[in-house]
Amino acid sequence: MPKYAANTTMLFQEHDFLDRFDAAGKAGFQFIEYMFPYPYDAHELRAKLDQNNQTQALFNLPAGDWAGGDRGIAVQPSRQDEFREGVGKAVDYAAVLYKDVQGPKLVNVLVGKAEGDEAITRRTVIGNLQYAADKFADAGLTLIIEPLNPYDVPGFYLYGTQNTLNLIEEVGRENVQLQYDFYHMQRVEGRLTQTVRENLDKIAHIQLADVPGRHQPGTGEINYPFLLAELDRLNYKGYVGLEYIPEGHTEDTLGWLKELKTS
Numbered sequence: 001m002p003k004y005a006a007n008t009t010m011l012f013q014e015h016d017f018l019d020r021f022d023a024a025g026k027a028g029f030q031f032i033e034y035m036f037p038y039p040y041d042a043h044e045l046r047a048k049l050d051q052n053n054q055t056q057a058l059f060n061l062p063a064g065d066w067a068g069g070d071r072g073i074a075v076q077p078s079r080q081d082e083f084r085e086g087v088g089k090a091v092d093y094a095a096v097l098y099k100d101v102q103g104p105k106l107v108n109v110l111v112g113k114a115e116g117d118e119a120i121t122r123r124t125v126i127g128n129l130q131y132a133a134d135k136f137a138d139a140g141l142t143l144i145i146e147p148l149n150p151y152d153v154p155g156f157y158l159y160g161t162q163n164t165l166n167l168i169e170e171v172g173r174e175n176v177q178l179q180y181d182f183y184h185m186q187r188v189e190g191r192l193t194q195t196v197r198e199n200l201d202k203i204a205h206i207q208l209a210d211v212p213g214r215h216q217p218g219t220g221e222i223n224y225p226f227l228l229a230e231l232d233r234l235n236y237k238g239y240v241g242l243e244y245i246p247e248g249h250t251e252d253t254l255g256w257l258k259e260l261k262t263s
C-alpha cells in the first residue's frame, strides 16, 4: 500500500497552518506534504512533525510571487538568480525537515510560465534544473518535476507526462524524476492506468484529487478504488499526496481512505 500523505496546504484549512500537523495526526496521517515551508522557521516545522511522530513527504522549491500569479520561475531567464537562490533555501530547509528520514527526500519544482524566445526558455529551464539537481545531489535530495493542466494554470510551460519525461531526459540527471498528479493528468491526457503502468520507474511521487472540482475521491469521474488498487498491484511503495479541496469538513472527506485501508 502506498504511503498516504496529507497535503496540509489544501487539507485541514479549518485550522491555522501549524495546527494542521496535529489535526492530520489525529486523523491518522503519519506523512505530511505541503507546498512552501518558507514562511516558517524550519525547526518550528520539524518540531511539529516530531510532536506528531510524522515524516515530511514533500515540499516545493520557492516558486516566485505565488499570490501575484507566479507558478514557478525556472523558465524565466530574467529570474535565474532568484531561482538559484531558492535552490539554496530548499537545501537548507531539507536538511532540517528530512533529517534522519529514510527513503527518498523529495522537492518538487513548478517550472513556471514561459516568457519570450522558446529556444532561450528551453536552455534556461534545462540549465536551472541541472543546477538544482546537482545541488540536490550533494544534499541527497531528489528533484521532481510536476506538469499541470492548462485550464487551471494557463500559460504554464509544462503540461502532460511525455513533455515532462522529455524535459527530464534533456536535464540528464539521475536524481530528477516525475511528480504525477492524477488530477492534472486526467484533465490533460487521461490514460491514468496505462501511464502509471508504463512509467512507474520514473514516478517518484503521486498526488490525487477527483475531476471535476479537485475534491476528494468519490466526487467525480476518476475510479480511485481501481486506480489505487492498481498501485498495489504494481507494488508502488511511494507516497500518494492527498492534494484536494475538501468538499465539506476535512475529517468528513476521508471515508474513501478508511474504506480502502479496511478493504
Ligand SMILES: O=C(O)C(=O)[C@H](O)CO
Pocket (backbone or CB within 6 Å): 009, 035, 060, 108, 110, 146, 148, 181, 184, 207, 243
Ligand atoms: O498544483 C499542484 O498540483 C501542485 O502539486 C503544486 O505543487 C501546488 O500545490
Ligand SMILES: [Mg+2]
Pocket (backbone or CB within 6 Å): 146, 181, 207, 243
Ligand atoms: Mg499536484
